[in-house]
Amino acid sequence: MDLNLxxxxxxxxxxxxxxxxxxxxxxxxENGEEKMLPGLGVLFELIWKESNETDRQEMLAALEKGVQQTS
Structure with missing residues (x-):
């Protein structure tokens, strides 16, 4: 079976x-279920593709901040 997730x-x-x-x-x-992660990844991919460079830099800064807070 060929599943295109x-x-x-x-x-x-x-x-x-x-x-x-x-x-x-x-x-x-909020659910925090692992099975939801691929869906969020696909939605993030769409956001990234539709964003300009300024928006991408803002997302990266927010992501970096979030990653640093979890370590």
């Missing part, structure tokens, strides 16, 4: 509005 995740959120996407993200984070 990325496509399945995108199909699952296709057509969702901003509120629905936020609910999906918040639910995945």
């Amino acid at each position: 990325r496509k399945a995740i995108l199909d699952n959120v296709s057509g969702n509005n901003a509120d629905q996407l936020q609910e999906t993200i918040v639910d995945a984070i």
Whole structure:
């Protein structure tokens, strides 16, 4: 069986509005289930691709800060 996880995740959120996407993200984070991580990764990939360089630098700064706080 050839499972395209990325496509399945995108199909699952296709057509969702901003509120629905936020609910999906918040639910995945609050649940803390490992099985949700691939979905968040695919959503992050979309955000990254749609962002300009300034937005990417802001995301990286926030990510760096978050990573440093967990260590």
